[in-house]
Amino acid sequence: MTQAVLAVQRPVSPTWQRLRDAFRRHPTAIVGVVVLVAMVLIALLSPWLGTVDPQAISPIQRLKQPSMEHWFGTDTLGRDVYSRVLYGSRISLTVGIAVATLSIAIGLAIGLVTGFVRWLDAVVMRVMDGLMSIPSVLLAIALMALTRASVGNVILAITLAEVPRVVRLVRSLVLSLREQPYVEAAIASGTRLPLILLRHILPNTVAPLLVQGTYICASAMITEAILSFIGAGTPPNIPSWGNIMAEARSLFQIAGYLILFPGLFLSVTVLAVNLLGDGMRDALDPRLARRM
């Protein structure tokens, strides 16, 4: 009871302070951050972490089980899986971060405008409804089938599949924010629309978008792996976690490590992003925190 009273009396804390409080309450979020920092370091420092050229082919060394010499074994072409997995982290992290940033930016722009311009709203939302009714992996598959395989195209394809959900979120935020007295006051005093968006609406979308962004990052990394796994993603010559596992598709009975190591790295990274996202959501959206 006392605690509840105290909580009510405490003034609304700024975003970063709420984040810090939440991380203190959720040690798992800290674990997520630590793992992510480690992954980023691995991606940046992969040339100096005891790796060899991830593309170097060595036919004599084909399909060797993990050993002291090849920590994660070798693949069908004799390439060192440890090096490939470490270098692969670059692709997953790039795709995850790029898709999250791009889809938030595009979704934010479309959502802000449609939230304020009525006639545009109806048209854009029908298009978004249509896009959202195509399961996102399928949509990305369709795009990849028509373009040449490249990391850039993978990012664009997954971004396009994620944008409608961001637009939805931003639009719903804008629709409730524009009814707020301070926005009505700004409109009444003749503030121009771009300024209203920039000054009154945009700052209020930051917290939910930050949370949404981490979840998009997590799902983009999984989607990239799925696309690469079924042969519609990152070009086969670039080592990505999905690609390493794709090559193991027909070999998993004799070379399970080809799935195990990249799969483990991918799962742990995605888990870390999800834990970070859960921690941020609890910090920035106290209403949801109680329930989820």
Place this chain on the structure above:
Amino acid sequence: MIVYILRRLGATLIVMAVVALFVFSLLFLTPGDPAAVIAGDVATADDIQRIRAKLGLNEPFLVQFGGWVGRLLHGDLGTSIFTNLPVTKLIGQRVQPTVSLTLLTLVVAVLIAVPLGVVAAARAGTWTDRLVMGFSVLAFSVPVFVLAYLLIGLFSIRLEWLPVQGYRPLGEGFWPWLSHLILPSLALGTVYMALIARITRAAMLDVLAQDYIRTANAKGLAPRAILMGHALKNAGVPVITVIGIGVALLISGAIVTETVFAIPGIGRLTVDAILRRDYPVIQGVILLFSGIYVLINLLVDLSYTFFDPRIRY
């Protein structure tokens, strides 16, 4: 009610029209010559020209789109570039494995996930709750195919309890059919279960905080009766909604699962079509899956009145 159903049907038709327009215009929106991309790197100019003609790329956009929609409405999804067979026929041959897999997964996942969510909500804050929530975060983080290989490694290769891969039609007996679907369903259903359990828990927590639950407690009703009779029924709307939305996970997951387990279903057809860049087949599959997805969510919308009589259309 009737007016509402008609309006929802209208909205659904618009959505499907947008999907059709989008899937069709992808051929034109993508940079470069789609015919050249579909033909692949070793294609000759003749090959590309043949594909251009087959896809009708030489005609104006509106003529092409009109013709395509017209055929679509007659149930013609076009012809596969690779096999020269009608896409509807190719899909038709593959329906049974995919329907078996997704339907079995859906039913089993719902039967497990909803009780999990209810228990987690009833014991919120305890270790049971944390276990369920932990499972759900973990399940969101492991990709379907990694989980699939882990399951194969454990249950098929190490323990030899279940077949590694393949599919047996239901006509060859119930057990052969089921035994080939247990692991695929488990792999496919895990993330779906995590999603449903999570939302069920959240919805139940909301309902359990209501006054009528306190009243039911106060009048001495058994906790189980309160949970099932009062709480779960009132938490029905968000739960049924997420069951509908989650079907997207099943559809995407089926493509991967069928690849890992060598199940000759529509998902496998899709992957083969991607590798051969057989765009008419991809188009057909996307339209079919999106149509089913939209239809399921329409049914979900219409079922709200059953769970919550306060909702009137």
